[in-house]
Amino acid sequence: MQLHLSTWPEIESYLQHSKAILVPIGSTEQHGPIGLLGTDALCSEEIARRAGEEGGFLVAPTFNVGQAQHHLAFPGTLTLRPSTMIAAMTDWANSLRRHGFERIYWLNGHGGNVATMNAAFAEIQHGSSINPGHENSPTLRCSLRNWWELAGVSETIRELFPVGEGNHATPSEISVTQYLFPQAVKYADFPVRIAPSGPIFDAEDFRRRYPDGRIGSDPTLANPAAGKRLVETAVHSLVREFRNFAGA
Amino acid sequence: MQLHLSTWPEIESYLQHSKAILVPIGSTEQHGPIGLLGTDALCSEEIARRAGEEGGFLVAPTFNVGQAQHHLAFPGTLTLRPSTMIAAMTDWANSLRRHGFERIYWLNGHGGNVATMNAAFAEIQHGSSINPGHENSPTLRCSLRNWWELAGVSETIRELFPVGEGNHATPSEISVTQYLFPQAVKYADFPVRIAPSGPIFDAEDFRRRYPDGRIGSDPTLANPAAGKRLVETAVHSLVREFRNFAGA
Amino acid sequence: MQLHLSTWPEIESYLQHSKAILVPIGSTEQHGPIGLLGTDALCSEEIARRAGEEGGFLVAPTFNVGQAQHHLAFPGTLTLRPSTMIAAMTDWANSLRRHGFERIYWLNGHGGNVATMNAAFAEIQHGSSINPGHENSPTLRCSLRNWWELAGVSETIRELFPVGEGNHATPSEISVTQYLFPQAVKYADFPVRIAPSGPIFDAEDFRRRYPDGRIGSDPTLANPAAGKRLVETAVHSLVREFRNFAGA
Amino acid sequence: MQLHLSTWPEIESYLQHSKAILVPIGSTEQHGPIGLLGTDALCSEEIARRAGEEGGFLVAPTFNVGQAQHHLAFPGTLTLRPSTMIAAMTDWANSLRRHGFERIYWLNGHGGNVATMNAAFAEIQHGSSINPGHENSPTLRCSLRNWWELAGVSETIRELFPVGEGNHATPSEISVTQYLFPQAVKYADFPVRIAPSGPIFDAEDFRRRYPDGRIGSDPTLANPAAGKRLVETAVHSLVREFRNFAGA
Amino acid sequence: MQLHLSTWPEIESYLQHSKAILVPIGSTEQHGPIGLLGTDALCSEEIARRAGEEGGFLVAPTFNVGQAQHHLAFPGTLTLRPSTMIAAMTDWANSLRRHGFERIYWLNGHGGNVATMNAAFAEIQHGSSINPGHENSPTLRCSLRNWWELAGVSETIRELFPVGEGNHATPSEISVTQYLFPQAVKYADFPVRIAPSGPIFDAEDFRRRYPDGRIGSDPTLANPAAGKRLVETAVHSLVREFRNFAGA
Amino acid sequence: MQLHLSTWPEIESYLQHSKAILVPIGSTEQHGPIGLLGTDALCSEEIARRAGEEGGFLVAPTFNVGQAQHHLAFPGTLTLRPSTMIAAMTDWANSLRRHGFERIYWLNGHGGNVATMNAAFAEIQHGSSINPGHENSPTLRCSLRNWWELAGVSETIRELFPVGEGNHATPSEISVTQYLFPQAVKYADFPVRIAPSGPIFDAEDFRRRYPDGRIGSDPTLANPAAGKRLVETAVHSLVREFRNFAGA
Ligand code: NI
Ligand code: NI
Ligand code: NI
Ligand code: NI
Ligand code: NI
Numbered sequence A, B, C, D, E, F: 001m002q003l004h005l006s007t008w009p010e011i012e013s014y015l016q017h018s019k020a021i022l023v024p025i026g027s028t029e030q031h032g033p034i035g036l037l038g039t040d041a042l043c044s045e046e047i048a049r050r051a052g053e054e055g056g057f058l059v060a061p062t063f064n065v066g067q068a069q070h071h072l073a074f075p076g077t078l079t080l081r082p083s084t085m086i087a088a089m090t091d092w093a094n095s096l097r098r099h100g101f102e103r104i105y106w107l108n109g110h111g112g113n114v115a116t117m118n119a120a121f122a123e124i125q126h127g128s129s130i131n132p133g134h135e136n137s138p139t140l141r142c143s144l145r146n147w148w149e150l151a152g153v154s155e156t157i158r159e160l161f162p163v164g165e166g167n168h169a170t171p172s173e174i175s176v177t178q179y180l181f182p183q184a185v186k187y188a189d190f191p192v193r194i195a196p197s198g199p200i201f202d203a204e205d206f207r208r209r210y211p212d213g214r215i216g217s218d219p220t221l222a223n224p225a226a227g228k229r230l231v232e233t234a235v236h237s238l239v240r241e242f243r244n245f246a247g248a
């Protein structure tokens, strides 16, 4: 059940039996020579959508631009400042709390979002922690889950790509988008099969270290069949995990 | 051409012949008993996507939560504070300017966004206006266009719905989503065919004045065929208008 | 009745029979070769003051610097960032709400303020919309009215200046200040009678397009008699409109 | 010479021989039973205006709402949050710097503004202090001067009101407004001649301690003749002091 | 009693008999050729600590970076923007209010902090002043005290250093750190005994005017014995003053 | 070498051979019945100080209040909002960059700071990533290191406390403060030896789940000897790690 394809009376009904919602969150950032700029948002959006159908729970629109300042030297990357992202996530969360939601499960598609998301959770809680009992709405619980860490998914990734998974523009996430968007499978020459690894500082430095945008990965390993397996495993686990979270 | 389904080298190529991009922007807010919460984002997203394919220009991901505070008394509505929306639009625009974009055409799907969007444009320009020549990137031009005001569209709307178009949860926008999302056509009883009209203040007041969320509209008039005609007219005009803007 | 020429016990008395106040708002920005930098603030301030006397209602001090970033290439222009203007208008409104005011009628003198003002209204309402019933003060209604759109005024303008009214540094607003400030009537040579028209982007671009600051106008048409007629028409309508708003 | 009664070419000329401007700043806040809510803004505005005429220097519009949170329990008081005031003063100053101004003399009418004004000066300087040489405009010098501390004024006050001057709603400031606004001289019974003195915390506490709004003062001593003498002394000194500042 | 060397049950007990706490606040900024960068934070921290032991009251950790933008041209100086400092002081104060504290005595070690601190107090009070009765915690009273103005201290300074005390990097504050940190007594040649005096604008200007960082002072006069006398006098007075404040 | 016990000429010299500095960062928050409120700041401060002496590198003052909103239901806890913490860390970092520092090693003492610190790093980098080459100062590299993860430390903790280490108010951190502050060793009865474990949401919820403040730990195991061993191991590793970071 997708919030944006529902009417307000449908949400009013939903709230009578559940106070939990899933918000997919990703990033719009370079993913190397053949990875899509939307990879991180598309993966969490589509895994969430399928799980929501299967599990009968509510899925919000996707928070599609996140924390990607270190990718800015590659065209197409969009980023929020962390302070803006905290403000925007707070507004989304407070809107949901206004309606009676008490549990927000943020399904994340981008490792670079994790820190700012947790900072946003603390900002969201700050009001009721520092002035308890003062709001007219329920206190919220926010939970962050990276899709690649859902039960069974990381194991599947290790099995599918024992070598060359790397850290950014990985064959696993590219496999997922190849499966989901067959019309957008891309090709490129890879003089170096496995990209270099290392630390991340600012955008110019990033492009010097990782000239084609990948970190430690071999995207040529990506294939739609692997993507299918990953999506199905993720959806299966997500249905179970969301149910636990909603009932906790 | 959708940015999130492209790679960074594809955007780098695109920038060699065009500095213009379209950003669809909408809202996630109640649209009466049968209108979708995502109406405003979905309409501009899909009209933009089709025009981008037809016209060969670049379309960004959708800015999908906007200015909807007055709808907050209806479950499912999400809103940003205007100050947050200004910060987020500024971050999107500065990211694009960093890559060399010089023209951003914001295709808007929500009348309630217009004021805050124009305020954001002034905030985006403020830096180069108050300290000219100080940034290392081009100055930007932002343009706002409501899809229902594209050439021919408002005329078509008047022709299709001479009575009952109203101001919110209109048969025209609902027709568009019925055409685009046949799986999400909704039904409801409408004891009152044409909803009341009037001013807008805060959320509680809004729900008292407009108990089912509509303003002045008769959504029962909506139909997929009307939606098809509106989409096609809008796409056709958008291709021409974007081209003019990009070349200006 | 002007707030700044009143004492607090007088305001306390006023609040016993009316919860409505008028705030004049303008801008301090270039108005071409003979228009005053203060035109927009002075027009709304003085029309408001006279209407307040005639109608017996309360007029606040003038919010005299507004949204003028696109005029910054002309010396003397002052501007707030939109985010600052939203914060400041919010503080004015919350101060008034604290005292029991429930209606604020903002009489505006500058078209460039409209977007940011409406964004500010949404920011002002946000608190009570997202957390209803939580403040100890009444909910507010804000209303924006441009003085040149008061009943009868635009008609008078069209009659007085059928040609050459234009969009910025117009003969109508200059007539008003010539009438109100005879000691500050200015003269200049106008090699081009009617200034060019076109779009507005950043400040440098503005000055290139409109080298003397006017847009589409012929200020040589301005005269004190026209100003007198405009002021009297505006005052007359404002008294009626404010009364309706206060009683709504 | 008042900026808002000038044209931009006049300011352009002025800047060829002087880089200095005066900004009157005050507050809109209760001033006891007979003091005007606008006292602090009106005093600095009018003293500045007269000095500007006499000395031939430029006077900006008045920053008319300042720091008055502790007066909020009295109707009519308006206040900015200190953080808003800092943002707004920064915007005014950066606008002036954009045009080439290098000296801003803030003539202050409200003791409660002093702290936030000095904080704002530090915020204004922060940019060029932390990233020297990075702006395209001159560095600014801001100077704060309370009108009652201009040479000769405090001596005159002590002479005029050796007893009963007090700290808020003083006979000296009320004399000034009685002189300047004879149409707005107010009367009240004063069961207690000299108001109590003490510390200032929040608004509710303030009204409990100072039930009619005065601190330590006896406003019945105010008279227009005293106001005239104070204004003339202040104007005379201000012309000299501004000249020194402009040339420093 | 130092908060950071206590447990939460100890603070819970303390609150049963006192609602007052002392927060030392200083700055980390250049103090000339032989003054320590931490002078202002170390002086208030250590005077507070000793007084807390003697008087049995609670002392918070030190707010150790303050307002020092004008010292930024000297290496080692750290500063907050005034707006950041206001936000941080507000967070500290609201945390304390959450626990039931009603009185915060800020013992200050840096003249340059005074304005921003007072602005912060107004920001802290703003919430309860503009929306009285809305928080679930007590209203706070904040008090600012410079250690060198404690009863007897300024007299002692005048006696110890009748000449050469100056305004920044003074022999009195350097004496205090020499007494408290004998391991950190520094030496330098002083071609000019008494540093120049004058106004303060931005950082580059400051270093031009005051090339070694001092203003008006002769630090060669500093000695540990003077520091001992100053600390003892300050501690003695602080115990008494804090007690009065706590009981007020 | 401690910055606050140094003079500016000493920092100027230091910068001629090193561009790296260490900033200790912690939190002021409840640490259960016998843990000190300052535990997290004191541990990183003192480990840093000792390593700075041994390794001859520069240590800044301690950032002593961090992210602790979930501990607010226990008296004595202080917290910044995440947005404030990001602003303050940005100000510290920009101050250091102004002087020529290029590497900031943040030694962290509080797990709850990690997310906001990483968000702050992204905010700090944002300026140079989105507008490369525009600042007059070097680009910065920030690095975060938790003291308990320094080489050898976690192994030592596992060896010392194979059972009962837990997650908050751990015997290892309490051992460190017992060793460092023998005058502040506390005692309490522990009816339950090992505290419960679980998730963290807002402050009220935290206190319900963890009534004495501990999570999963048995603080009765703490002892000064263990603290000594941990400090020595940490200092030894920190000297090596900082050297590598400074030279990278
Ligand atoms: Ni990714
Ligand atoms: Ni709509
Ligand atoms: Ni105008
Ligand atoms: Ni006054
Ligand atoms: Ni000092």
Ligand code: NI
Pocket: F031, F039, F040, F109, F110, F168, F169, F173
């Ligand atoms: Ni800890």
